[in-house]
Amino acid sequence: MHSEFVIFLFLALATIGGAGGVALSRNIFWSAMGLLSCLVGVGGLYVLLSADFVAITQVLVYIGGVLVLIIFAVMLTSQIQDINVSNRSMGLVGGCVIFLIVATMLSFVAIWAPWKLTDKAPVVDTTVAIGNGLLGTWLLPFEIVSVVLLATLIGAIVIARKEVKSDD
Amino acid sequence: MANLTLNHFLVIGALLFGFGLLAVVTRRNAVAVLMGIELILNAANLNLVAFGRYVAGGISGQVFGLFVIVLAAAEAAVGLAIILTIYQMLRNIDTSRTTTLKQ
Numbered sequence: 001m002h003s004e005f006v007i008f009l010f011l012a013l014a015t016i017g018g019a020g021g022v023a024l025s026r027n028i029f030w031s032a033m034g035l036l037s038c039l040v041g042v043g044g045l046y047v048l049l050s051a052d053f054v055a056i057t058q059v060l061v062y063i064g065g066v067l068v069l070i071i072f073a074v075m076l077t078s079q080i081q082d083i084n085v086s087n088r089s090m091g092l093v094g095g096c097v098i099f100l101i102v103a104t105m106l107s108f109v110a111i112w113a114p115w116k117l118t119d120k121a122p123v124v125d126t127t128v129a130i131g132n133g134l135l136g137t138w139l140l141p142f143e144i145v146s147v148v149l150l151a152t153l154i155g156a157i158v159i160a161r162k163e164v165k166s167d168d
Numbered sequence: 169m170a171n172l173t174l175n176h177f178l179v180i181g182a183l184l185f186g187f188g189l190l191a192v193v194t195r196r197n198a199v200a201v202l203m204g205i206e207l208i209l210n211a212a213n214l215n216l217v218a219f220g221r222y223v224a225g226g227i228s229g230q231v232f233g234l235f236v237i238v239l240a241a242a243e244a245a246v247g248l249a250i251i252l253t254i255y256q257m258l259r260n261i262d263t264s265r266t267t268t269l270k271q
Contacts, residue, residue: 008172012180019187022203023194031191035203038184042210045177049221051230054237061237066206066244073199073248077255095194103186110178117174120225129227130234138231145238152242159249 008048015041023099032071039063050122053130177218184211198251198261202244209240 014037021034039062046055123129134142184207191204213233220229255261258268 004172008176012176015180016183016187019184019207022200022207023187023191028197028200031200031203035206038207039210042184042214045180045214046217046233048172049177049217051217051221051233054217054230054233057234057237061241062206062210066241069244069248070199070203070206073202073251076252077199077261091194095190098193099186099190102189103182106182106185107179110182111175115174115223117222118225122221123227126227126230130231133227133231141235145235148239148242152245156245156249159246159253 004048007044011041011044011048013041014038015045023095028074029071032067032074035070036063036067039067050124051126053126174218174222177214177222181211181215181218184208184214196262196264198254198263198266199248201263202247202251205247206240206244209236209243212236213240 016038018034018036018038018041022031022038025031025034039058043055043058043063046052046058188204188207188211191207192201195201195204213236216229216236217233218229220227220232251261254266258266260266
């Protein structure tokens, strides 16, 4: 149990540190690296929650897909540094006030709310259960999500194509 | 203290959400704003899986988490395509300067 808690602390540090890097680093590339640390940490937390399939999906989709896409965008837009900005400190102060209010309020609610905890043991073989669920109970959302992905594909192509045409 | 409970994960989720909100509110770079949105979605996802583990039981929370991951990927793809198009047109992705939708 104790080693589990140590691992949790480590993952929490990676997650929160990475998130802080995303929010506070002025260099957009270091923000992307912070996002990497944060996503890996969240994936580890999923493992601690005995959600192994979600953890693998997190690594595959977020780190292998979304993060690479974001780094591509960072490289292509070539605005590595946040320059300019006359009133940044004011914005940062206001943002930190919002952060403190939201984070403390949510933590307060999370700690003091009387959650009705279950005593069921976690599902061990989650891949089988999730596969059965996706083709049984959650068949309709599964199909809708596939339609959404198709729409995303077509939408991204349309956006990218229009920009090429306007160049001609 | 050494036992993991629901509260630990909820506090992590709350901090993650706060940092995501901070990034969305303060950053001027559109890609960084998109990163903040990813943080917020991750916070929600962590809460879903944690509630599924400690409150609901079963796998419903994890299935919801999977759907959220898929939608986040779709959102990132379309959002980055839009940002790249804006950059091609205006040579700038500063959110306080890109105030027009077409040239």
